[in-house]
Amino acid sequence: MSRPDKRDDRAHQRISKQLAAATEGFALPGTFLERSTRCNKAGCRCMADPPRLHGPYYQWTRKVDGKTKTTLLTPEQVERYRPWFDNAKTIRALTAELETLSHHRRLELNATRCYRGLIAS
Numbered sequence: 001m002s003r004p005d006k007r008d009d010r011a012h013q014r015i016s017k018q019l020a021a022a023t024e025g026f027a028l029p030g031t032f033l034e035r036s037t038r039c040n041k042a043g044c045r046c047m048a049d050p051p052r053l054h055g056p057y058y059q060w061t062r063k064v065d066g067k068t069k070t071t072l073l074t075p076e077q078v079e080r081y082r083p084w085f086d087n088a089k090t091i092r093a094l095t096a097e098l099e100t101l102s103h104h105r106r107l108e109l110n111a112t113r114c115y116r117g118l119i120a121s
């Protein structure tokens, strides 16, 4: 069985490569939703049985200066930007993984230092 720090090194290399790949393209923050809606007007197709909803509408929601901002995108914009949303999501997931790995490494380093301290005293 390999030492834990070697495993961490391999995980770090993998994350680093995946981050490099994800940042080859652009990245847009926020969440992206596709939704269909009802206008609730009597006689409208969205109130029929079965209902035929309005849309789909493509909503992009993100924080701008601490405030939530929502923008509707056209189908063409959705097609163009979808990989950018995917890239940002991948980068966030990989960054979270790297942070967890870094905390793990920090705890190991602290434990090693304590152990060495005990031997030296």
Ligand SMILES: [Zn+2]
Binding pocket: 038, 039, 040, 041, 044, 045, 046, 047, 054
């Ligand atoms: Zn309607």
